[in-house]
Amino acid sequence: MDNQLLTLSKIFTERLFRIPDYQRGYAWTEKQLKDFWNDIQQLEVDHNHYTGVLTLEDVSEDVYRQWEDDRWIIEAKSYQPYFIVDGQQRLTTAIILIQTILERLQLGQKLNYTDRKDIQRRFIFDSKDDGISRSYVFGYEKDNPSYEFLKTKIFCERSSTGRLEETVYTQNLEKAKEYFLKLIESFQQPELEVLYRKVTQQLLFNIFIITEDVDVCVAFETMNNRGKPLSHLELLKNRLIYLSLKFDAPKYEQQKLRRAINDCWKALYHNLGRNKNQLLDDDRFLYTHYIIYFGKKILKRFIQHPFSAVRSYGIDIDHIDYASDLLEKHFVPRNVMSNAPIAEKVTLKDIYRYVSSLQDAVEFWYKIWNPFDSDFSDELKIWLDKLNRLDRSHQILSLVLVFFQSFTDEKRRLIFLQVIERFLFTNSIAGDPILAFSRHYYNEGISLDGSLNFTIRMMNEEKITKFFHDKIEELLKKTDFIQEIILRFQAGGFYRWTALRYFLFEYNLDLQMHSKTERPKIFWPEFTESKKEYITVEHIFPKQARHEYWRSRFKGLTQKQRRALRNSLGNLLPLSKPKNSSLSNNPFPDKVDGKKCSVVGYRYGSYAENEVSKEKEWTPMHILQRGLLMLDFMERRWGIKFGSEKDKKKMLGLDFMRQTKLLTKTSNKHTKD
Numbered sequence: 003m004d005n006q007l008l009t010l011s012k013i014f015t016e017r018l019f020r021i022p023d024y025q026r027g028y029a030w031t032e033k034q035l036k037d038f039w040n041d042i043q044q045l046e047v048d049h050n051h052y053t054g055v056l057t058l059e060d061v062s063e064d065v066y067r068q069w070e071d072d073r074w075i076i077e078a079k080s081y082q083p084y085f086i087v088d089g090q091q092r093l094t095t096a097i098i099l100i101q102t103i104l105e106r107l108q109l110g111q112k113l114n115y116t117d118r119k120d121i122q123r124r125f126i127f128d129s130k131d132d133g134i135s136r137s138y139v140f141g142y143e144k145d146n147p148s149y150e151f152l153k154t155k156i157f158c159e160r161s162s163t164g165r166l167e168e169t170v171y172t173q174n175l176e177k178a179k180e181y182f183l184k185l186i187e188s189f190q191q192p193e194l195e196v197l198y199r200k201v202t203q204q205l206l207f208n209i210f211i212i213t214e215d216v217d218v219c220v221a222f223e224t225m226n227n228r229g230k231p232l233s234h235l236e237l238l239k240n241r242l243i244y245l246s247l248k249f250d251a252p253k254y255e256q257q258k259l260r261r262a263i264n265d266c267w268k269a270l271y272h273n274l275g276r277n278k279n280q281l282l283d284d285d286r287f288l289y290t291h292y293i294i295y296f297g298k299k300i301l302k303r304f305i306q307h308p309f310s311a312v313r314s315y316g317i318d319i320d321h322i323d324y325a326s327d328l329l330e331k332h333f334v335p336r337n338v339m340s341n342a343p344i345a346e347k348v349t350l351k352d353i354y355r356y357v358s359s360l361q362d363a364v365e366f367w368y369k370i371w372n373p374f375d376s377d378f379s380d381e382l383k384i385w386l387d388k389l390n391r392l393d394r395s396h397q398i399l400s401l402v403l404v405f406f407q408s409f410t411d412e413k414r415r416l417i418f419l420q421v422i423e424r425f426l427f428t429n430s431i432a433g434d435p436i437l438a439f440s441r442h443y444y445n446e447g448i449s450l451d452g453s454l455n456f457t458i459r460m461m462n463e464e465k466i467t468k469f470f471h472d473k474i475e476e477l478l479k480k481t482d483f484i485q486e487i488i489l490r491f492q493a494g495g496f497y498r499w500t501a502l503r504y505f506l507f508e509y510n511l512d513l514q515m516h517s518k519t520e521r522p523k524i525f526w527p528e529f530t531e532s533k534k535e536y537i538t539v540e541h542i543f544p545k546q547a548r549h550e551y552w553r554s555r556f557k558g559l560t561q562k563q564r565r566a567l568r569n570s571l572g573n574l575l576p577l578s579k580p581k582n583s584s585l586s587n588n589p590f591p592d593k594v595d596g597k598k599c600s601v602v603g604y605r606y607g608s609y610a611e612n613e614v615s616k617e618k619e620w621t622p623m624h625i626l627q628r629g630l631l632m633l634d635f636m637e638r639r640w641g642i643k644f645g646s647e648k649d650k651k652k653m654l655g656l657d658f659m660r661q662t663k664l665l666t667k668t669s670n671k672h673t674k675d
Contacts, residue, residue, distance in 0.1 A: 008209055010096055011202045013056070014124050018072060019093070019140045020061070022085040023264050024243045026236040027148050027171025027271065028178070030091050035181050038095050042200050049204065056207040057088035069144070074130050075137040087212060095178060096201055097140050098156060100125050102182040103198050105158070106189060114195050125202075126157055147268055148172055155179070167268065170275030170284075234325040235284040239267050241333050242353055248338050249350045259354055266357040273368040282371055285325075290400040291363050292324040295356065296332075366406055370399050379412055385419040391526055392426050392504045409463045418467050425470045427640050430501035432477055433490050484645045488652045495569025495655055497539075503530055506539065506576040506610065509635055513609035523578045523608045536580040542573050542620055544587045551589035555621045566655040567622055572629030578608040590620040622659060629654040 021027075030038075045051050061083040066076055075081045086093060100121070107118050123129075127138045136159065142149040147167035154161045155172075156179055166172075186197065246259045274282040337348040369376035373386035389398060405418055477483065496502055510524055529538050543552065545568060556564055567573060581601045588599050594615045596603020604615035617624055633650050637643060644650050651657045 007206050009050075009203050010205055010207070011124075013207060013209065014139060016079070016081050017139075018076065018081045018083040018137070019058075019086055020083065021090050021094075021142045021146070021148075022059075022087075023143055023146065023260070024240045025086070025090060026232060026239075027142075027146075027169065028091065028094050028174045029171065029236075030095060030174060030178065032177070032181060034091070035095065035178055038092070039182075039185065042197070042205075045200050045204055047196070047199075050206050051204060053092055053205045053207050055089060055210060056086070056093065057210045057212060058084040059087050059212045061085055071135065071144075072137045074135075075128055079128075084211075089207065092207075093140070094175075096205065097125060098175070098178050099182050099201055100198070101156060101158075102179060102186060103194055103201075105183070106186060106194055111191070113198050121198075127159070145264060147272065148175065151175060167272050168275060168278075169268075169271035170281055171271060173275055173278060173281075233284050234329065235270065235288045237329060238288065238333070239263060241329060242357065245333060245335065245338050245348070245353065246350070248335055250340060251350050255350060259350055262354055263357050266361040269361045270364050273364045276368055277372050277375070280371065282367065287364060287367055288328075289324050290367070290403065291360055292328060293322075294363070294400060294404055295359055296327070363403060363407065366403055367399075370402050370406065381416055382412065382419065385416060385423065388423050388508075389419060389426075391507065392423060392430075392501065398422070398426070405463065405466070411463075414463050414467075418463065421467050421470045421474075424640055425474050427501060427504070428474050428477060428642060430499070430504075431487060431642065432483070433486070478642065484649055484653075487644070488649065491653050492566075492655050495566065496571040496574060497541075497569040502574065503539065503576070505636070506574065508639065509632060510576050510608050510610045512635060512639070513613060517609055524576055528580065529576065531580065533580060537583045537586065538577050538580050540575045540577050540581075540586050540593075541568050542575055542590065542593070542614065543568055543625065546587045549587065549589050551591075555619070559622070563658055566658070567625050570625055570629050570654045570656055571632050572625040572627065572654065575604075575614060576608050576610050578602065578611065590617075622656075626651070626654065626656050626659055629656065 041051055041053075066083045067073060069076075069083075072083070076083055103113070104118055104121060104126075107113060111118065113121060125139060127136045129136060138153060138157070141152055147169055148171055150161060151166055151168070151172040152175060153159045154166060155176055186194070189197065242263050243260055246256050246263065249256060249259075270284070270287075274284050274287060332346075333348065333353075336342060337346050342348070369378065370386060371390065373383040373390070376383065378386065386402070389402065401422070402419070406415060409415065480486075491499070499505075507524060507526065507529060514520055514522065531538070543556065543564075547553065547556065547564070547568075556567070559567070579602050581599075585599045585601055586593070592598040594604045596606065604611035607615075614620075614628070630647070630650055633644055633653070644653060648657070651659065
């Protein structure tokens with residue numbers, strides 16, 4: 003290995019840099035950018051800063067001869083092409099910063115006595131005969147989605163394809179440029195010159211050139227244990243590319259597999275980063291797909307006879323080390339060798355099938371997490387959205403992934419989603435932890451699906467739907483079901499109930515459906531957003547009930563009774579707009595109007611707020627009345643029977659109230675708005 007200590011200016015002398023396909027994309031976020039910027043800011047004018055190791059690999063002639071845009075600069079100007087094995091995050095960041103400095107220069111303005119074009123020629127691109135042909139000094143391989151994005155969005159060059167694929171990595175590139183542009187927007191010429199000198203002359207890199215006797219994929223995996231850790235999905239791509247070179251197969255077969263791996267990872271990072279407001283975790287997806295794809299194999303470790311024993315004792319799925327299984331046991335060099343044991347052997351076709359399955363799955367995965375940006379029917383979108391709101395765990399949505407990949411009949415899909423939603427809600431009432439669902443799903447799901455190979459032949463859609471339906475009925479028919487619920491909510495009320503926001507949102511949707519306008523007034527992201535000292539679920543009778551209005555209407559009650567009323571279901575209200583918690587201590591008439599509180603009053607808020615605003619007073623009887631009304635809705639909506647009115651009062655924690663005459667009838671009709 004060649005070992006040198008060089009500045010960026012010297013590194014970018016007659017060298018061409020490409021980030022190879024086995025590398026991850028640009029992964030730095032604001033945390034790493036801040037550290038990089040702070041290092042530069044603290045760097046004194048007469049000092050250097052050791053930035054780290056830059057590991058390079060020579061690009062062979064048979065590879066770079068395929069680079070049509072770059073052959074001229076390699077052959078005519080003797081530029082040496084290199085793949086960046088380690089250090090691409092730091093190098094990419096430095097180049098983005100240099101580009102932002104260039105963009106701050108005025109037309110004809112020089113930087114440290116150097117023309118803008120000369121700086122651009124050294125670090126960004128060179129032009130053949132000063133024409134339109136470009137050779138980018140630093141960049142990605144051309145089939146990488148980040149190649150076109152870097153050229154267009156970062157270097158401000160014209161797109162040659164007209165297509166920009168966005169991924170998590172391209173978003174990071176854009177955010178890095180925005181970050182630096184904001185930092186230097188007020189810099190004048192002297193400050194820009196100091197910054198440019200620090201970046202190009204005072205950052206020192208330790209250069210290593212890998213020789214032919216070093217396996218570059220193994221070197222990459224080892225070296226990238228430093229800095230921001232690679233995700234398991236990123237490591238897996240490198241490993242599969244490495245294994246593709248180890249098969250005793252024709253070169254065109256190896257190349258086809260490598261293209262399939264690259265195409266798969268393009269699709270993965272496109273879909274995982276497609277919604278900028280809700281990035282999907284790559285390792286969570288990989289874990290979910292692992293459970294589905296290798297389900298039969300996993301199950302055999304735990305039980306010998308899945309269909310007879312699986313329901314007797316559960317699989318502790320959360321303790322399955324999927325990363326170790328994939329990277330240390332399954333996709334390892336010894337398993338691709340010709341003498342590998344048959345049970346462990348991995349063929350070229352096995353890897354091809356696996357990456358094809360990953361690519362198919364991630365497209366469904368995106369749609370399931372983002373139903374309103376999918377081609378599903380409106381009904382399916384609505385019910386997928388309900389599942390997203392009720393529980394966003396990967397256990398739930400991985401079951402949906404299996405089902406949707408296996409069965410295309412819309413009616414079956416809809417029934418399935420409705421049953422799962424009811425199952426989850428019923429379990430939330432009963433207090434069963436989500437782990438119970440996890441066990442039910444994986445025990446049933448794994449034994450039914452076997453392994454995912456485009457279709458899951460062993461799985462029957464009616465059987466899996468019936469399984470969850472039967473589980474609900476089994477729970478509802480328990481002799482002590484009502485008593486368990488009563489004891490649960492009597493103890494702590496409804497305010498800490500995990501499904502409270504989901505229930506209040508659904509209750510408000512029902513009121514909306516029966517209103518004259520049907521205009522949404524609550525939006526889920528804002529409703530569930532947690533802000534210090536701001537609330538989205540209000541105690542109508544407040545926690546700090548010091549005002550005379552509340553003291554006079556709740557007098558004669560013990561502290562325990564007041565607490566029960568405060569946290570009872572009928573006293574909890576979904577707000578259309580979050581508001582400061584201190585404002586909720588105002589008298590009821592002020593809350594309805596909102597003017598004295600300087601907030602949106604109940605009269606102008608959500609449909610549930612509108613319903614409450616029609617009351618002239620708010621007393622213990624109003625809390626009981628509304629609580630019974632809401633339990634009636636819960637019974638109708640989810641098909642749950644809570645017993646007599648006496649049982650419901652106990653469940654609401656208000657059985658100490660003797661008077662049951664209601665101020666208005668608790669009928670099935672909702673007030674029109």
